Amino acid sequence: MTVTIREVADAAGVSTATVSRALSGVQTVDPELVERVRRSAESLGYRANRVARALRRQSTQTIGVIVPDITNPFFPTVVQAVERELRQGGLSLLLCDAGNDVVIEAELVRNMFDHQVDGLLISACDRTASQPALEQAAGRMPLLQVGRQIVADLPYVGVDHTDTMSQVVEHLTGAGCRSFGYVGLDSGATLAGERLEAFLALVRPLDPAAPDRTYLGGHSIAWGREAAERMLASGPLPDAIVCASDDAAAGALQVLRERGVRVPDDVVLTGFGDTVVAEASEPQLTSVRQPLEEVGVQAVAALRAAISTGQPPRSAVLKATLVARDSTKRPAA
Numbered sequence: 498m499t500v501t502i503r504e505v506a507d508a509a510g511v512s513t514a515t516v517s518r519a520l521s522g523v524q525t526v527d528p529e530l531v532e533r534v535r536r537s538a539e540s541l542g543y544r545a546n547r548v549a550r551a552l553r554r555q556s557t558q559t560i561g562v563i564v565p566d567i568t569n570p571f572f573p574t575v576v577q578a579v580e581r582e583l584r585q586g587g588l589s590l591l592l593c594d595a596g597n598d599v600v601i602e603a604e605l606v607r608n609m610f611d612h613q614v615d616g617l618l619i620s621a622c623d624r625t626a627s628q629p630a631l632e633q634a635a636g637r638m639p640l641l642q643v644g645r646q647i648v649a650d651l652p653y654v655g656v657d658h659t660d661t662m663s664q665v666v667e668h669l670t671g672a673g674c675r676s677f678g679y680v681g682l683d684s685g686a687t688l689a690g691e692r693l694e695a696f697l698a699l700v701r702p703l704d705p706a707a708p709d710r711t712y713l714g715g716h717s718i719a720w721g722r723e724a725a726e727r728m729l730a731s732g733p734l735p736d737a738i739v740c741a742s743d744d745a746a747a748g749a750l751q752v753l754r755e756r757g758v759r760v761p762d763d764v765v766l767t768g769f770g771d772t773v774v775a776e777a778s779e780p781q782l783t784s785v786r787q788p789l790e791e792v793g794v795q796a797v798a799a800l801r802a803a804i805s806t807g808q809p810p811r812s813a814v815l816k817a818t819l820v821a822r823d824s825t826k827r828p829a830a
Contacts, residue, residue, distance in 0.1 A: 500543040508537040559589045561614035565622040578793025599626040606630045616800045639803040652810040654796040656817040662695035664819040674736035678710035680724040681741030721748025743768035765825040780823035
């Protein structure tokens with residue numbers, strides 16, 4: 498037997514209008530009243546008719562989220578924060594993984610149109626090839642780039658990657674490093690390109706040969722191992738190796754240890770992401786910690802505000818933190 502909104506209202510001792518407002522996430526409803534209504538609804542097993550509500554409001558109360566690779570450590574925490582914030586606001590999430598494929602990504606964007614989502618959070622696959630899909634979507638709905646900014650005039654929530662890399666290089670130069678190597682993703686990936694460009698701009702004045710010690714391919718342990726082997730084969734190691742992920746740094750660390758190279762005595766090493774790998778490594782890895790939960794919270798807040806006001810979402814640029822550990826503690830001269 499279907500439970501009606503009238504039964505929920507009677508159980509909570511409020512009007513049907515109050516139930517509707519409380520369950521739809523309207524912020525003007527007293528929080529204690531909202532909780533009372535939700536408890537009544539849950540105890541009766543009430544489920545709102547989302548199709549009827551969408552037709553009535555011309556809103557599906559659903560936010561689309563497209564990520565390039567859900568296995569990337571950046572995305573699970575961000576998506577969890579997004580889902581939690583949406584749920585608290587009475588909204589639903591439609592999550593899609595593009596598999597790092599811009600063709601699939603464009604298809605998913607079109608699917609978001611078909612599902613008539615109220616807004617879209619997207620982290621693009623490619624710095625160039627993803628732009629048409631994002632620009633098309635931004636013309637149809639409120640859109641926010643999350644973690645990766647590939648269209649400069651579209652709003653963005655994430656960290657300042659130039660500032661982040663500045664923290665890394667400043668820390669390394671403070672440890673006496675004057676030559677540098679880099680292990681990262683193919684520069685076609687959006688974040689990879691931003692980090693690489695920032696890194697090279699900062700270290701070239703100190704080490705003109707740094708571009709020759711740049712190895713791009715992936716963020717896995719296997720790629721870190723391969724890149725370290727190539728770097729060892731190409732000549733003397735630099736003072737510091739900067740890796741674009743903790744997994745790649747862990748792979749490089751394995752090879753260096755196997756070849757008798759001591760970290761941090763002979764070469765210092767940094768990761769990115771401050772994942773469990775950074776703390777589990779020996780020595781523990783210096784790494785960059787991004788405010789992932791705050792990225793998700795800020796993204797939802799900006800998108801909800803845009804939906805309610807009809808104005809474009811506002812950007813929010815957050816600050817990452819360098820966590821210094823043993824992999825960059827050089828012995829005293």
